[in-house]
Amino acid sequence: MVTKVLCVAEKPSIARAVAGHLAGENVQGRNIQGNNYTKNFEFDFNFPTWGPCSVVMTSVAGHLTSQDFAPEYKKWQGCDPAALFEAPIVNFVDEDRKPIAANIERQARYCQILYIWTDCDREGEHIGTEIRKTASDINPRLRQPGKTVRARFSNIERAHILDAARHPIPLDEAQADAVSARMELDLRIGSSYTRSLTLNVGNIIKQRMQSDDKQILSYGSCQFPTLGFVVERYFRVRNFVPETFWGIKVTHKKDDIDVSFRWARGHLFDRMVAVILFERCLTANTACVTKMQTKLTSKWKPLPLTTVELQKCGSRFLRMDSQRVMQLAEQFYQKGWISYPRTETDQFDRAIDLRALITKQTQGQTPWTAFADGLLNGEFSNPRQGRNNDKAHPPIHPVNFVSPETLTAEEQRVHEFIVRRFLACCAKDAQGSKTDVSILYGPETFNTSGLIVLERNYLDIYPYDKWTSSQDLPNYREGDVFEPTEARIEDGQTSPPTYLTEPELIGLMDANGIGTDATMAEHIAKIKERQYVETRARGRAPVQADQDVESDFEDVADRHAPQARGRGRGRGRGGRGGAHRAAPQNQGMQEFIPTTLGVALVEGYDNMGLETSLSKPFLRKEMELKMKAICEGRMTRREVVQESLDQYRDVYIRAQRQLPVLHAAVRKYVFGEAG
DNA sequence: GCAAGGTC
Known part of the structure; x- marks a missing residue:
């Protein structure tokens, strides 16, 4: 009897690519019921491990299952928010994912091998366990040793994929555990703090402002540090004393x-x-x-393009916020124009055929046609190798030709940037x-x-x-x-530092491990939505006369590190929030200013004198270290969750006792009352 | 009505 193998990738594009390689390119996908993106690819393949097999290759779309509190904890007024530190959590398949789960169940019932093809990163490892759970609940034999395996791959070149198919490895339970711990902590901590903040502080603001809009005051391990960066810079500008x-x-x-x-x-x-x-x-x-x-x-x-770099360049050169840039990049990807837009990798794999990719850009009459031609005629030079490789995706690059006339002006800007960046990488210094x-x-x-x-x-x-x-x-x-x-x-x-710009904010988040390439833009959008921060175009702030005294010393003024000289700078208030004469290329760039509410939240928590600051990136970093400890077997999932919950519960209780301090900050900043 | 992380 022929062995039946069910392969499941993290996303449809990987399923298609892998199926193409294993089947010999001529494989047609069949739509699954109830989902327009997911397809099943059927073909035969000879795996050395199992011999000739009949294969179904399909995919999920990210995480298959979700977690939430048991129903009795869902009502905000129904329990003390602190109860969420212990409340039972239930696992379920979200409504829009049910067709995908049903497809896996159908396909898993009679298969002998489950072969996971999710991305080779922590989240991918966890998604692999979600798939395994769904499949093995229907077909328990898949729980036997060696019956569920995963592929190790870092790009979708043919030879690499064939090699991966022939050398299956086990799922990495430790990595999946680390993600699972992170999920539980984010849910418990985020929900408890958010409810408490909204009920204790948000309602006061609502009453005082006599507003009816449902304003949520949320806490999250990423959004708060993001707010913290904005507030920190704001005070550095405000407290600046020129020298x-x-x-x-x-x-x-x-x-x-x-x-x-x-x-x-x-x-x-x-x-x-x-x-x-x-x-x-x-x-x-x-x-x-x-x-x-x-x-x-x-x-x-420049180095090959990563997501973070794309977002930074979007703000800097294209005048687009990071969320918009990512939306457009996502569209290009789905249309098959560019490679996967969420990547940390800034080095091209040796196996990739760069010349073939350049050749695609020699079509038509575009501003880059001639340059691409030149690259193929002797001007080519291998791209630089950056230091990052997420082992899951190549740098962002164009994979097909698109005629610019068919795009809107906004799409053109982003698309052209991606093409130019790629060609620049393949050119000489x-x-x-x-x-x-x-x-x-x-x-x-x-x-x-x-x-x-x-x-x-x-x-x-x-x-x-x-x-x-x-x-x-x-x-x-x-x-x-x-x-x-x-x-x-x-x-x-010396001139004051300037308010934070989006590329700077993204840089800070990146350096401090706040969010991932796929989520940074969301966190920034979130703190805007929560009305913790506002953006405005640089250069509109009133310029005070005495700001313009600098002459030829503009570029040596230590405006970015005024403390570095070790002179007595901490003279408190008195500096102005006045605008710095921005360099011309910064004109019109959006800058981030905290709202009174944003300042009040950060100041309020800071004034409580908690030993762990909620608005600083340390807690998130600590979580990252603990996840690493789980991956390396130094800590168990249970230990990490217990330890972190104890820590946050403790902070929660102290903060609860000191609510008056938070209220005072709100009165001071939001209501403008003297402190 | 909460988080952050995947993904369409």
């Missing part, structure tokens, strides 16, 4: 060129010291060229020649430099990067002695 600094500027006119030299010390915050050094320069009268060096330099092409000149003027060193761009290469297809030649430098030689045309002491002021 005066002094620097020396030297200019020299030679060969009819005005050369301006930068002081090697940058600037000093002590005027006396600056003046003394300046006087020593003047005393010396002449300056001597100590270095004149010209060398080749290159500007590196830009080449230039950089000249550095150093002079010694009295005891002080000054530098200047010039750049000549020799070959633009990738820059021709990637206008988002700027690299331009500077003005020519005159011909200096080492040992030249000259009298500077002008030397003067200049003062300037």
Whole structure:
């Protein structure tokens, strides 16, 4: 009898691709009942482990099952929110997933082997156990050792997939357990805190504001730290105190060129010291060229595109918020234009046929057609390898040609960016020649430099990067002695940091492990929806006159790390929330400002003096470490859940006792009452 | 009416 194998992928696209490879491309999928996306592919395949098999390849669409509290805990007024730390949780298949579950049950009934093809990451491992549960409830033989296996694959190249099919491995229970722990904690903690906040604080606001809208005040392990980043920056802007600094500027006119030299010390915050050094320069009268060096330099092409990078670039270059960019990328993916849009990988697998992908972009008459042609005719260069590989998806790249005229203006911007980014990755780095000149003027060193761009290469297809030649430098030689045309002491002021922009916020979330590539945009949208933060276009804030004192020191002002100098900055209020003169490319960029409510929540919790801050990323990071501990067998799922629940329950109780502190913050910020 | 994570 032929062995029957049921293969289940995490999403339809993987099922189609894998079935294509195993069956030899000519396999037609059959729609399943009640779901338009999921298909079953039937074919034969000779697995070394089981011999000739008849195979059904199908898929789920992400998690198959959901968790929620037992019915008696669903009414908000029906129980103390704290009860949710222990309330029973039930597992069920969501209504819209029932056709998919039914399909798996039907197919699993008579199969001998269940072969899981979910993504090789933690969530994928958990989804694998959900599939196994559904299948083995119908067909218990699948619980026997070796009857349920999974494939290990990190891309969908033919050879790689065939190899994976021939070398099944067991599901990784530890990884699935880690996800399961995370799910339980997020549900219990999120729900209990959210109900408590809404009932204890939200209702007060509603009464005072005499508003009827159902405002939810939610807490989540990702949304709160995201809010925390916005509030933290807001206070850094508000509390900023400008400081005066002094620097020396030297200019020299030679060969009819005005050369301006930068002081090697940058600037000093002590005027006396600056003046003394300046006087020593003047005393010396002449300056001597100590270095004149010209060398080749290159500007590196960008790394292969990840989701986080796509979102950052979307805000920065395309003026689109991250959620919108992801919506469009998702559409492109579903239409078969681009690869999977949720990826952390910034390196192309060696097996991928980049030239074939470039060839697709030589069709039609687009702004990039000629460049793609050029790549195929000698200008190709292997993409850089980044440091990240999620082992599940390649970097985002175009997989088919799309004629730009068929797209809306908004779609075009995102699509064109993805294509240009891909072509840039396959092009050569830009080449230039950089000249550095150093002079010694009295005891002080000054530098200047010039750049000549020799070959633009990738820059021709990637206008988002700027690299331009500077003005020519005159011909200096080492040992030249000259009298500077002008030397003067200049003062300037440090300027405040700017409010957080979306790319910065995404960067912070990414660096602190808040959310995943697929969810960061949602968390940002969530805190807007909750009215914790607002966005506005940069540059609209009133500019105060004394903000504009900076002259040539713009780029050395330490506006991004004012504390770094170890000087007494913490002078409290008094700084302004005034706008910084944004660089031109930042004009119109959206910036994030917390609402009074957002500030009140963060301040309120902070003022409680809890040892674990709810608005800082540490708790989420701790959860991440505990998940890792489960994966590595150092902790069990039960231990992690117990420990974390104890911790959050403790914070919950303390916070409950200190509700007046939270109320005070709300009165202060939301109602504008003196504290 | 709650979370965060998958996915269509």
